[in-house]
Amino acid sequence: MREERVLAATLDHIRDLENHLKNRKYDFECLNNEEEQFIEMKDEEIMNLVQEKENFKKKVEVKKDKIVHDIEDIDAKIKFLVEKFKGLNHVTDVESVVTAEEDRDDGRERPQGLRTVV
Numbered sequence: 001m002r003e004e005r006v007l008a009a010t011l012d013h014i015r016d017l018e019n020h021l022k023n024r025k026y027d028f029e030c031l032n033n034e035e036e037q038f039i040e041m042k043d044e045e046i047m048n049l050v051q052e053k054e055n056f057k058k059k060v061e062v063k064k065d066k067i068v069h070d071i072e073d074i075d076a077k078i079k080f081l082v083e084k085f086k087g088l089n090h091v092t093d094v095e096s097v098v099t100a101e102e103d104r105d106d107g108r109e110r111p112q113g114l115r116t117v118v
Helices: 002-088
Strands: none
Touching: none
């Protein structure tokens, strides 16, 4: 009788261990699936960030090109107006005409408006 109980307890213990093994294998599969989903999600995030970076670079390049074009247009207008001004003032001495390069204060930007000393 005692041997039968020991045998029954051993068989129950084996079943419990088999169930525990089955549960651990299931847990392992779940972790693998979770890992794959996480990696996939992060890869998508990385791709989105790379795409966002490329879009931003393109927008900045377009803005830079527009600014360069505006700078060129403004420079051409300044040159045109200086030449036009020189052509209108035949009587004026050429040395009295202020060019864009001469009209700068200490190498900085061109002053706007009147130069008044306070």
